[in-house]
Amino acid sequence: xxxxxxxxxxxxxxxxxxxxxxxxxxxxxxxxxxxxxxxxxxxxxxxxxxxxxxxxxxxxxxxxxxxxxxxxxxxxxxxxxxxxxxxxxxxxxxxxxxxxxxxxxxxxxxxxxxxxxxxxxxxxxxxxxxxxxxxxxxxxxx
Numbered sequence: 001x002x003x004x005x006x007x008x009x010x011x012x013x014x015x016x017x018x019x020x021x022x023x024x025x026x027x028x029x030x031x032x033x034x035x036x037x038x039x040x041x042x043x044x045x046x047x048x049x050x051x052x053x054x055x056x057x058x059x060x061x062x063x064x065x066x067x068x069x070x071x072x073x074x075x076x077x078x079x080x081x082x083x084x085x086x087x088x089x090x091x092x093x094x095x096x097x098x099x100x101x102x103x104x105x106x107x108x109x110x111x112x113x114x115x116x117x118x119x120x121x122x123x124x125x126x127x128x129x130x131x132x133x134x135x136x137x138x139x140x141x142x
Contacts (some may be wrong), residue, residue, distance in 0.1 A: 009032060011038070011042065014029055014032075014033060014046060017029050018046075018049070018050070023053075023055035023057060023058050026050070026053070026055070026058045027055070027057040027058050027061050028061075029046065029050065029058075029061075030046060030047045030050050030058070030061045030062040030064070030065035031061050031064070031065060031068070033046045033047070033065065034047060034064075034065035034066070034067075034068035034069045034072065035068050035072065036072075037069065037072060037073060040069060040072075040073035040075065041077075043065070043069060043073075044066070044069055044073075044076060044077060044081065046062075046065075047062045047063070047065035047066055047069065047081075048062075048080060048081070048084065049062075050062035050065075051063050051066075051084045051088070056091075056093040056095050056096050057095065059088075059091070059093075059096050060088070060091075060093070060095045060096040060098070060099035060100070061099060063084060063085055063088040063096065063099050063100045063103050064099040064100075064102055064103050065103075066081050066084070066085055066103045066106075066107065067102050067103030067104070067105065067106030067107060068106070070103075070106045070107045070109075070110040070111050071106050071109075071110050074110060074111070075111070076107065076111065078111075078113060082107075082113070082115055082116075085100050085103050085104055085107065085115050085118075086100075086115055086116050086117050087100075088100025088103070089101065089104065089115070089117040089118060090117065101118065101122075103115075104117075104118035105118070105122060105123050105126070108120055108123050109123060
């Protein structure tokens with residue numbers, strides 16, 4: 001299923017998708033609102049709400065949304081969000097754990113905060129690999 005939200009979605013579109021509670025549709029909502037947030041606090045609230053969803057795709061993407069918000073907004077309500085990401089790192093479902101790992105990395109990179117349970121060496125290895133690729137191609141970080 002393609003993203004059910006229209007290209008120019010509104011908060012009403014998002015709330016209607018949440019009310020329908022169709023996981024195959026709902027899994028797109030946290031990605032859409034966190035990649036292009038009209039209001040960072042509102043987008044964070046959507047991700048918080050969906051992070052407790054029973055379906056692993058919805059829950060995982062909601063947690064990933066926190067990483068997107070760290071990058072796009074450069075802020076999060078960490079006392080509320082950090083425990084959710086930490087719980088995601090220990091989620092029984094592999095997909096959720098993977099999305100939480102990505103979110104934790106973005107939070108570490110963009111906010112300088114290490115989420116408990118996340119191996120910050122992963123971020124350092126990523127940065128080293130990027131530096132090596134750039135050097136190989138005669139470039140450097142801007």
